[in-house]
Amino acid sequence: MIIKKIFNNNAILARDLDNNEVVVMGSGIGFKKSVGETIEEKLVEKTFILKQKDASEKFKLLLEHIPSEHITLCGDIIDYAKNMLEVELNDYIYVTLTDHISNVLKLFDEGFTNPNPLIWEIKKFYPKEFKVALKALDSIEEATGKRLPEDEAANITLHLINAQFKSASNKVEDVAKQTKMVQDILNIVKYTFNIALDEKSISYERFVTHLRFFFQRLNKKQELEDTKEDDFLLKQVKAKYKEAYECMLKVEKYLEVALSDEEQLYLTIHIQRVTQR
Structure with a gap:
């Protein structure tokens, strides 16, 4: 070389x-x-x-302002995350996470911490990523002697979630907002049916996963194409699962968007499944 x-x-x-x-x-x-x-x-x-040119350029700029030991530390954390999560991470994670952790360590020295009000939801919806983030705190402590608070694991988790989407236009703040919205929708379902949802069920996991990707489509303004078949199926589902359909309409109102027939169909079915006793 x-x-x-x-x-x-x-x-x-x-x-x-x-x-x-x-x-x-x-x-x-x-x-x-x-x-x-x-x-x-x-x-x-x-x-x-780094294969993404823009990410590569920003990473090089980062090197001029951040201690090299922080770059190495975060590189190791990202490698560990890739192995444990078994997913592709956007190249921007090398820029965003490194910049974040380096800044957090600087603020920590000055006596400041960055609490995350969504830590409970993040733990619940992203357990695999949160586990990796806790390991990251161990690595940071081992390398720097500084033990960052558990809230910081939640912040790192959001970076790991954001990096799983191919587009570089996503922001960590968007992931945090979407996490809150998922919880709000679950609350709408819970209070509409007046039941506690089984958070360990496959139906619950599938519903949360559907919502996560639904918000990604919404963020990118991508809509699923409606077909005559979707319209027919929606009418069938509407008649069979009236309460679930009415609940879906409450969700649509909360979102303040007009959902396609296919989105309405899938949401209604997920709501029906997650609320079955």
């Missing part, structure tokens, strides 16, 4: 044998080096190849 730019003693920008632009990190890897020189392979500890 050939050095293209030196950020600091521990981080450089280089080109590999396939002519890919990569960020390479390692203790002393840039010390007394010059652009155009070859990297000593034995000094390489971590390599970042």
Whole structure:
């Protein structure tokens, strides 16, 4: 690999044998080096190849302002998340999560913390991601000696959820808002039927999953296409599951959007299933 730019003693920008632009990190890897020189392979500890150009550019900017140890720490956290969650994460996670954690550590030194009012909902709706985030707190403590509060695990969880969607236009704030809206919809169902929902049931899990992806479509203004078959099925479901249909209309009113026949159909069926005693 050939050095293209030196950020600091521990981080450089280089080109590999396939002519890919990569960020390479390692203790002393840039010390007394010059652009155009070859990297000593034995000094390489971590390599970042970001395929999304915009994410790559922002990541390089980040390297100029954030301690390299924070970059390495967050890279390890992201690698762990990928392995445990077994999902693809958008390249922007390297920018957003690294920037977030580095800023949190700085604020922590100044005596500030960032409470998350949705921690209870986040724990409930995203248990796998929250478990990974708790492990991230362990890694942060091991690397820095600083134990961040559990609220910070909730904040990290939102970054992990956001990175599971391909579009880079999503914001962590949107995920937080959607999490609250999922809880609001569950409350509408709960109070309409005057029952406690079985949060361990498959129907509950499917309903929450449907709502999560429904909000992604809503956020991107993507609508499912209506067909005559959907209209026919909706009429059948409306007649068979009157209470569930009426509850769906309350949800539609809460959302303040006109739902397609297919969305109405799926929501009604999910509501019927999750409320079956």
